[in-house]
Amino acid sequence: MRRVALFGPPATGKSTLARWLSTELNEPHTDLDDILFTPEGPLPLEEFRRQAAEITCTDGWIVEGNFSKLADVVWHRADTLVWLDFPLPLILYRIIRRSLRQLAGREDSAQARRLTWAAAFFARQSLLRTAIRKYRANRPRYARQITETAELGVEVVRLRGPREVRRWKRQTAKGPAESHLREAARHTTGP
DSSP: OOEEEEEOSTTSOHHHHHHHHHHHHTOOEEEHHHHHEETTEEOOHHHHHHHHHHHHTSSOEEEEOOOGGGTTTTGGGOSEEEEEOOOHHHHHHHHHHHHHHHHTTOOOSHHHHHOOHIIIIISTTOHHHHHHHHHHHHHHHHHHHHHHHHHTTOEEEEEOSHHHHHHHHHHHHTOHHHHHHHHHHHHHSOO
């Protein structure tokens, strides 16, 4: 595992997991949001695709972001695709908790500095409403695209909650060969 694409809804821990993988695998980490959103505004799609493709044409990388429209230049070039597919109630709880921390000034980030009460909770395009809308709209499309990606030989890892993330991290930290041997032994030996 040297080329990892990681995606999932907001507040699922994408950045935390991507940074951990970057350290664990000793590969560079890129958040696609950092490429797309410039001080002058979002990049045009063609330029965004070009820059993403430039990153993923190297031997090793960890890329995070919810941009399935870049599947051909990110997902299909990965050796592992990680989908953080958490339940909606957990996502909403985490968005509320993180937004309240940011609004209270306990978290400093570019997003936190731009966040307002309306943007977090009350506006038509608030973080909460957007999360619900995108969760419902994107999950079926993601499932289809993941099937296509897996058919190209990319290993797909679908993690459905924090407990599964912790378990996967323990397996990954032990090294891929040792994890597969341990998993195989668990399935071939009885209790």
